[in-house]
Amino acid sequence: MKFWKKARQDGPKTNKDGLIARPQLSSEALLAWGTLYVLLACNTPFWRAAMVGRDWGALSSWGFAAALLVACASAYFAFLALLTWPVPRRGVRPVLAVLFLASATAAWYMDRYAVHFDKDMLRNVLATNWDEARELLNWGLAGNVLLFGALPAALLWWPRIPQRSWTRTLVWRGSSILGALVLAMASVWSVSADFAALNRNHKEVRYLLTPANLVVAAMREAVGPGVLASRQSRQVVGADARLGAVWQQPQRQGRPALFVLVVGETARAPNFSLNGYERLTNPELTRLRASGQLVNFSHVTSCGTSTEVSLPCMFSPFGRRHYDEEQILTHESLLHVLARAGFQVLWRDNQGGCKGVCDGLPTQQLNHAKVEGLCLEGQCLDEVLVHGLSKIAADAALASDGRGNLFIVLHQLGSHGPAYFRRYPAAYKRFGPACEDESLRNCTPDQVRNAYDNSLLYTDHVLSRVVEFLDQVGGPKGHYDTAMLYLSDHGESLGESGLYLHGMPWAIAPREQTQVPMVTWLSPAFAQHFGVDMACLRERSDEALSHDNLFHSMLGLLDVQTSVYEPALDLFRPCRTSGQATAPAASPMVSPLKPAGSTR
Structure with missing residues (x-):
């Protein structure tokens, strides 16, 4: 007391x-x-x-x-x-x-x-x-x-x-x-x-x-470089870009090309059935591969583990091997080089923008579009990217320059987490039970994987819709030579080693965040006119590739001649039979690929 x-x-x-x-x-x-x-x-x-x-x-x-x-x-x-x-x-x-x-x-x-x-x-x-x-x-x-x-x-x-x-x-x-x-x-x-x-x-x-x-x-x-980039105009890349010899061939006269580059979001290669995943997440792409026109590349590495890093990097001539953030953000991208060579370039986005890649070029922001059946509550499914493509192709064919060559980028919402269940319609809820909670730790690992795999299943459908469109405008009665390439910006962790989502520093990031899927589809007319041996491409599809290959592979495949093109990074070059020379004699300009003083 x-x-x-x-x-x-x-x-x-x-x-x-x-x-x-x-x-x-x-x-x-x-x-x-x-x-x-x-x-x-x-x-x-x-x-x-x-x-x-x-x-x-x-x-x-x-x-x-x-x-x-x-x-x-x-x-x-x-x-x-x-x-x-x-x-x-x-x-x-x-x-x-x-x-x-x-x-x-x-x-x-x-x-x-x-x-x-x-x-x-x-x-x-x-x-x-x-x-x-x-x-x-x-x-x-x-x-x-x-x-x-x-x-x-x-x-x-x-x-x-x-x-x-x-x-x-x-x-x-x-x-x-x-x-x-x-x-x-x-x-x-x-x-x-x-x-x-x-x-x-x-x-x-x-x-x-x-x-x-x-x-x-x-x-x-x-x-940082981002602030610098916002205050100055981008430095020119490929000032000497022009269309090469393939475009002068008799069979190409009067027949423009239409290329669609689909930039995936948060798709990881290990969950693509095309890469051996036990679940059939790519049923429609698998059927297209059986036709011989689609090739899957099974070992592709991303430049970063986030959209903010990977998107500018994959469209730049520097890539991961010469990674210099300031150089990447202050120089023009692949799209500017193609536009300078004579392509009509269009960026269609269902996410958060192009991160500077399409600065000064035509863009369409579709994530708040009002398309019945595809858009609800201020968010659209990725099929909105395919909606209206036929009209765009028809308008481009009437271009005043007489060529109408068109390069379209479709930037997906894809498998952006943590709300994977919002990335696909009910018809693609095939793997279940799926996690329907933004807080992934409230779900079991299997539920998280189910929801994520359903989003990949829907991406598979979207890509087949793109091919269907290209087949229509590039078939026997079509006006174009058509082709598509799909490449994801980075991967995703689904609970492995306690990790979720993405954004780990690249040097220590797990393979789930850096191994990304990539597929390409070429119409028979495109493969013939641009001299691509599809059988050769399939034989080389297991070679190690990365985002670094995108810039130079697009220039090589479309026969855009410029001194910034590097043949060694063109994944299509060993399988082209047309013999086009896409690297003219070196010009007096300094190549931006290896900036002075770079030690990377």
């Missing part, structure tokens, strides 16, 4: 109104508590990755964890103390509140989908439109942000921060920053061997440390 009486006497102090008095904390103390909170409450993915394989029964493991915590907290403190120095009392609370909310949000997604947050992931977030974003918003996220972000942020305004003179503030703030830096270095030094091993062998862990990953990504994006 004496204990309880004393506890009541020594309990929380109250003010004159009987309310618990607000505690008093210096701005430095509030910063210190805030950094510790973020590291402990909003960094579960980081600690899980940093401590993987360690024995928690060993004292050394606890020592490493403690040293890592002190080092990170000290570094955070020093950065935030320096950032809020101009407004030491008023700046601390807003800055910490923003970091609490951002960290809680990022931590939920990283933990839920096992994603890493780097500059490319930030770019994906910034480029996400509302239709895509609302599929990632759910009550689980709201509860997490409220509990770990909003509530702690509100509590920041409970303690009072005392007023200090500028002289005292300068002394306290300066000495605390210096002390934090010394403490950070001492902590790292105390576990230098383990820290060096973590940094060297698992560099990806840095993309899980919140909010440092958010701040670094934002700073890199703010001064």
